[in-house]
Amino acid sequence: MLDSSLRSAPALFAPAPALLTGAALFLDFDGTLVPIADRPDAVCVDDELLGLLNRLAHALDGRLAIVSGRSVATLTDLGLADFILAGTHGLEIAMPGQAVETPAPLAAIARARARFDAFAGQRPGLLVEEKRLSVGLHFRQAPQWADDCERLATRLAEELGLFLQRGKMLFELRPGGADKGSAIAALMRRAPMAGAIPLFFGDDATDEEGFVMAAHLGGHGVLVGEARPTAARYRLEQVEAVRRYLAASVPEPE
Numbered sequence: 001m002l003d004s005s006l007r008s009a010p011a012l013f014a015p016a017p018a019l020l021t022g023a024a025l026f027l028d029f030d031g032t033l034v035p036i037a038d039r040p041d042a043v044c045v046d047d048e049l050l051g052l053l054n055r056l057a058h059a060l061d062g063r064l065a066i067v068s069g070r071s072v073a074t075l076t077d078l079g080l081a082d083f084i085l086a087g088t089h090g091l092e093i094a095m096p097g098q099a100v101e102t103p104a105p106l107a108a109i110a111r112a113r114a115r116f117d118a119f120a121g122q123r124p125g126l127l128v129e130e131k132r133l134s135v136g137l138h139f140r141q142a143p144q145w146a147d148d149c150e151r152l153a154t155r156l157a158e159e160l161g162l163f164l165q166r167g168k169m170l171f172e173l174r175p176g177g178a179d180k181g182s183a184i185a186a187l188m189r190r191a192p193m194a195g196a197i198p199l200f201f202g203d204d205a206t207d208e209e210g211f212v213m214a215a216h217l218g219g220h221g222v223l224v225g226e227a228r229p230t231a232a233r234y235r236l237e238q239v240e241a242v243r244r245y246l247a248a249s250v251p252e253p254e
């Protein structure tokens with residue numbers, strides 16, 4: 001489905017501010033709202049970003065959701081608990097003030113973590129990231145191990161019956177059956193999103209399902225970063241451009 005939905009890079013333009021009017025706003029986190037860091041735990045939500053998100057949520061009557069590969073627990077720890085959260089690529093959903101909707105962890109994830117730990121322990125620069133429902137192997141600080149990481153992750157996915165999620169300098173193993181597109185679809189069936197037009201911002205290949213679903217539901221995707229074939233209709237160059245675009249619709253109070 002994705003391949004037939006991809007648009008060539010030159011066809012992409014910056015989104016018009018009017019797209020936010022009446023929108024259900026879905027935002028990826030890393031690479032979209034905050035720059036990608038060498039280590040996942042090096043990222044923080046600054047006061048300016050938090051203020052912007054609060055103003056947006058108020059202007060949109062609560063129709064703002066963070067849709068991320070991060071777990072809901074991590075997003076909450078980063079100070080985002082007051083927003084609708086879809087974590088671990090759609091496997092978790094949390095409405096503000098309510099319990100997290102999430103499947104039970106798989107024993108296969110613990111086995112994959114042990115294999116990743118042993119592998120990374122012999123290769124300096126690799127980082128294993130454990131979440132409740134998934135485990136990731138980061139090679140941003142050691143790109144020379146990329147091919148070895150991919151071979152291991154592919155083999156483990158087959159052996160353990162897990163889904164292999166490819167990201168930026170990352171291979172993640174998780175249960176299948178959900179993605180950012182399914183998260184958007186699920187949230188669009190609920191208040192306060194129901195009846196609005198979905199607008200999804202994302203930067204990675206993991207966001208493509210979200211772009212496809214937004215279009216399927218009558219909305220649009222916005223690619224963040226370098227031009228590439230994508231199912232998004234619009235593009236912004238970088239995190240700073242996303243923040244400027246969003247801030248233009250909800251200026252800071254004087």
